[in-house]
Amino acid sequence: MFPENYFVDNFLDVKEYQKYEELLNSALDFNTPESSPKHFWELLIFDKNLKDVRNFNLVHTYVNKFKNINDDERLFDSIFDQIKNKFKIIVTDKLRILLVAQPSVDENVNRVWDGFHTDLESPEYDINDENMKMVSYYDDYYTSIMYMDDTDGGTDLENLFTITSKKNRFSIFPGNLRHRTLYSTKNQFRYIYLFNYAGYNYE
Numbered sequence: 001m002f003p004e005n006y007f008v009d010n011f012l013d014v015k016e017y018q019k020y021e022e023l024l025n026s027a028l029d030f031n032t033p034e035s036s037p038k039h040f041w042e043l044l045i046f047d048k049n050l051k052d053v054r055n056f057n058l059v060h061t062y063v064n065k066f067k068n069i070n071d072d073e074r075l076f077d078s079i080f081d082q083i084k085n086k087f088k089i090i091v092t093d094k095l096r097i098l099l100v101a102q103p104s105v106d107e108n109v110n111r112v113w114d115g116f117h118t119d120l121e122s123p124e125y126d127i128n129d130e131n132m133k134m135v136s137y138y139d140d141y142y143t144s145i146m147y148m149d150d151t152d153g154g155t156d157l158e159n160l161f162t163i164t165s166k167k168n169r170f171s172i173f174p175g176n177l178r179h180r181t182l183y184s185t186k187n188q189f190r191y192i193y194l195f196n197y198a199g200y201n202y203e
Helices: 014-028 073-087
Strands: 042-045 056-064 089-103 142-147 154-157 162-164 169-174 179-182 189-201
Touching: 014 073, 014 089, 056 073, 073 089, 073 142, 073 169, 073 189, 162 169
Parallel strands: none
Antiparallel strands: 042 056, 056 089, 089 189, 142 169, 142 189, 154 162, 154 179
16 A cells, blocks of 8 residues: 555656646746735744744745634645556545745754654644653554755655655655654745545555
8 A cells, every 4th residue: 555665756647747747836826925915925933942944944835724724625636546547545534735935944954843743643742742652643644745946855764764855755654653754955935735634454
């Protein structure tokens, strides 16, 4: 079910991938999230110290089952079709679909900041409390990331390895696998689509 190293390259064909590039470009409005409509991007703050760019991501939510947000989940049909075709997983519940802009850091700065986590964690979780165990809303779900640019950033999987950002690379791993961001030193922002979903393997 899971591919080697938890990712595949060339996940979508060229035309389909270009659709998601166009969706990203329309979200950016001009060139950067700062110039996009303010209501579109939500500032996700990891802690109150805003002196470090690693403390925040810019996020736009397309689907959030827990807050009854659903801009247009049909935009992502081809993604879930490929999840079914390539990984033999039938998606039963689309929990979250996010577009995330992660700021880049200077190459001399520690490129990790946020701790290892799962995406659908308990709202009581304090990211600064290393002794607090993650509590997932769903016991059995999947996390996927579609990388939208070639950078030296990526996703650290706890006690495993790093998945590096590459255009049209698609990762899939169990939702309870803890992971964290490896910030890029290239470009102003690194862009990803993040998917959390429940489903079952039909093999």
